[in-house]
Amino acid sequence: MTAAIQFVIDVLSLGGAYALMALGLVIVYGILRLVNFAYGELIMAAGYTLYLVSASPLPWLVMAVLAVGAAVVTGIATDYVAFRPVRAKSVTAVLITSFAFSTLLQNAAQLLISPRPRSIPLPEVFSDTVTLFGVVTPARNLITIAAAAVLLSLFTLAMRRTVLGIAMRAAATHFTMARMLGVPANLVISTAFAISGLLAGTVALLWLGRIGTVVPRVGLEPLLIAFIATVIGGMRSLEGAVLGGFLLAFIDTALNYSLPQDLLKFRDAFTFSLVILILLWRPAGLVRGPATGQRT
């Protein structure tokens, strides 16, 4: 019984982080039909901001807000630097500019800070453990579950209730039609990048909280996770991205629990095999997006 509870907590906490990562990637993809390959660097930016303000006397919560803010600013900067100048002209160009921006940010971190891991400040509660239904679990896991629940609900509410949210959902199906109703293209796209940064920044706090350090290439794994989760869930659907995140976390955790010790280091190979099977069964992902949609 306790093992079952432990399993559920592990899946939900890992899945919450994965779902937020995936949602941050798909919110931009849904509108632009372009993957932001500099997405992982939003997490890196939040991490280094935490490191840079760690010497200050600020309370941790303020540092955390600054870190999330840095991710939002970096997200909007990605739009202005890598996307806006070329987005109407060529898909290939945006692919390259977003890679370039990613490399640029990583190299800047290497050059200006260090290629080595830098430790980031964490609140004490992150290293506490709590006992829940007889299961001892890191408090961090429960915080992740709570943060994911709050952010996902807020996000859903904003997309359903606000005019801008409705406009963003509309722009994800028929971008030109949304513009012909007066929805400003640039506002929608910048908002998507800002939301992407908000989600990535929050994930950064939780994700880096597991390791306690930040390195220039720290964003690579979250980008990969987000990408796989959105592919499983269906690239065109916000719900799909969240579902894909939780499913990927379920697969990872189940393998962690069931694989014998000497096979555990090959866990990712097992994960990817399962992902391939899922895609053979549902090539367009689990949740099909809106019927049509053209690029800007």
Next chain:
Amino acid sequence: MALAVEALEVRYGGIRAVRGVDIEVGDGEVVALLGANGAGKSSTLLAIAGAIRPYAGRVRLDGRDVTGSIPERMVRAGVAMVPETRDVFPDLTVEENLRLGAYVRRRDRADVEADRAAMFALFPRLAERAEQTAGTLSGGEQQMLVIARAMMSRPRLLLLDEPSLGLAPTIVEQIFAMIARLAATGLSILLVEQNVGKALAVADRAYVMRLGRIAAAGPARELAAAADLKEHYLGG
């Protein structure tokens, strides 16, 4: 003069879809733009709406040059476009679709609310389906929705592209009755149609396009009486 299009040219790569078109739509006037498939009617409309950038020529609204404006600016200038692809947002509800139509004036909540009530009165079918997603509507209902949605921006000029396309005759009747009612409110309408009889019945004047050019123009009644019209627009 509400709309004046002068020597408009639209190209797709090397293909010249529209080759020097002049169109005028006066205040409160309903003007039909007729012609066969591929004559360049939709391209003309999309170029006016700012969805595609004209290669050459001018588009003026009340004398102001708005050539090559982005679509969102054209909406603010009072031009609403209903494309032939009948682009409802399928996973948004009817109500949300209408709310987006009023995007440019979303801050006058009371007025928007009143307009929505007016649209629901005009299109009772939409009122019944307000909470349904637009993707579940029939073709005729979707056509009503895109017209109602366009009207939510309170346009002075409505660009209608093939509103009768693929609809059952009874629905076509209803759509044209609706167009007549909108025209009676003083709205200027530029109507692209293949259903020549219906279009000429509702229009004040008409243009006939052929291979990217204006082949004939005149008062709707005269064009309706002209014997060779069918040859023109059918591309004979």
